[in-house]
Amino acid sequence: MHTWPVQDAKARFSEFLETCLQDGPQMVSKRGREAAVLVPIEMWRQLQSSAKPSLKSLLLTGEARGELILPQRGQARRREVMPLEGE
Template sequence: MHTWPVQDAKARFSEFLETCLHDGPQMVSKRGRETAVLVPIELWRQLQSSAKPSLKSLLLSDDARGDLVLPQRGQARRREVTLLEG
């Protein structure tokens, strides 16, 4: 994977994009640190579909539904209340 400094990626974006489409993902660095990757859309969709399910899809699926396990109540009793007369 080729690494492009952010200045080069901005200045030569068309070449950056074409290289990505032809050679695959391209790394972008900022101040010498790897910061982002440009990937072809087919690869992005493949990665998205193989990713873990979203919270929304998880909550809406039947797999998320199950018996709610509640802890047993303790043996503590309520204290008696005495009414004050007056």
């Protein structure tokens, strides 16, 4: 993966985009540190479709809670409590 300094990516954006489309993802660095990646749209869609849902989205869906089976009230068995020795 080729790394482009942000000033080069901005100045030569058409070339940057063409390289991405022909050769795959292109890294952008800012002040010498990796900052972002430009990926072709097909790859982006593939990544999005294979991503797992977040915990937040799972908790907010009705399906996540629908599978939880709860016993009806009053039907749960209670343990017998044994007295402690010495009492």
